[in-house]
Amino acid sequence: MSDVETDVTEVASEDSENDTETASHAVDSPILAVENLEKRFGGIVAVDGASFSVERGSITGLIGPNGAGKSTTFNCITGVHTPNEGRVVFDGDEITGQQPHQIANRGLVRTFQIARELPEMTVLENMMLAPKNQIGESLWRSVLPHFRGEMVEQEEQLREQAWEMLEFFEIDHLAEEYAENLSGGQRKLLELARALQTEPEMLMLDEPMAGVNPTLEHKLLEHIHELREQGYTFLIVEHDMDVIMNNCERVIVMHQGAVLDEGTPAEIKDNEQVIEAYLGGEI
Numbered sequence: 001m002s003d004v005e006t007d008v009t010e011v012a013s014e015d016s017e018n019d020t021e022t023a024s025h026a027v028d029s030p031i032l033a034v035e036n037l038e039k040r041f042g043g044i045v046a047v048d049g050a051s052f053s054v055e056r057g058s059i060t061g062l063i064g065p066n067g068a069g070k071s072t073t074f075n076c077i078t079g080v081h082t083p084n085e086g087r088v089v090f091d092g093d094e095i096t097g098q099q100p101h102q103i104a105n106r107g108l109v110r111t112f113q114i115a116r117e118l119p120e121m122t123v124l125e126n127m128m129l130a131p132k133n134q135i136g137e138s139l140w141r142s143v144l145p146h147f148r149g150e151m152v153e154q155e156e157q158l159r160e161q162a163w164e165m166l167e168f169f170e171i172d173h174l175a176e177e178y179a180e181n182l183s184g185g186q187r188k189l190l191e192l193a194r195a196l197q198t199e200p201e202m203l204m205l206d207e208p209m210a211g212v213n214p215t216l217e218h219k220l221l222e223h224i225h226e227l228r229e230q231g232y233t234f235l236i237v238e239h240d241m242d243v244i245m246n247n248c249e250r251v252i253v254m255h256q257g258a259v260l261d262e263g264t265p266a267e268i269k270d271n272e273q274v275i276e277a278y279l280g281g282e283i
């Protein structure tokens with residue numbers, strides 16, 4: 001993240017004519033815009049013309065009753081599914097239909113409802129696999145002596161960064177533990193740490209609190225707020241309403257594949273339609 005910020009600052013200061021424009025773009029434009037998104041599975045319309053945007057540097061919640069289309073929307077944004085209609089714009093560029101790794105390379109990464117770490121690898125090994133643009137991934141380059149040196153240097157940097165991340169999430173004592181031996185909550189912390197290892201600008205978290213005990217939940221939320229302070233943007237799908245209401249500045253409510261309401265937690269809490277969508281239950 002800090003590297004990205006430095007790069008942007010350098011480019012902006014080199015081009016003084018565009019200074020004002022660049023600064024206002026960064027402040028005013030949403031980091032993510034979803035426009036008229038539609039996704040059908042045979043006769044099922046899972047997402048039905050959903051449109052919303054996410055403000056840069058915010059913690060935004062995406063909620064809705066079971067089957068509302070939240071996960072499918074996540075999947076369309078992050079390239080797991082190709083939408084039938086609509087557009088996804090990230091940081092000013094259209095990313096609709098791109099592959100997940102291309103979208104991750106642009107700085108938009110997601111975590112899954114069920115953490116996807118590699119169970120038979122240690123926590124540190126899992127961390128080392130996560131980063132984007134590793135020199136070693138290109139085989140022909142890796143056999144050239146010049147690049148071999150670069151690879152060793154890069155691996156050292158990645159290891160250092162991985163340790164820092166594990167320390168930040170207070171799971172460094174588990175570095176040599178096999179991932180399969182972690183608790184549900186520790187897995188969620190590892191997944192978030194892995195996502196950050198790719199140096200994203202925005203993180204989309206699918207039910208980050210599911211299966212997490214209250215102590216770790218508290219810790220996870222603290223980390224999310226700390227990261228937001230550093231400039232990261234979060235879009236969170238979560239069924240735990242207390243988590244959404246107490247931690248998100250904005251909430252998007254989906255129902256039957258479309259956006260039913262958007263606003264502050266206080267605003268959406270008072271919307272009769274939202275309450276009805278949750279089968280008349282209290283939010």
Ligand SMILES: Nc1ncnc2c1ncn2[C@@H]1O[C@H](COP(=O)(O)OP(=O)(O)OP(=O)(O)O)[C@@H](O)[C@H]1O
Nearest residue numbers: 041044045046064065066067068069070071072073
């Ligand atoms: N791969 C798929 N094939 C067919 N139907 C699907 C598929 N994925 C989702 N659906 C359907 O699309 C609709 C929206 O599902 P989705 O999982 O996006 O909702 P959700 O809001 O994330 O629900 P939940 O909160 O229960 O996870 C549901 O009717 C679901 O059964």
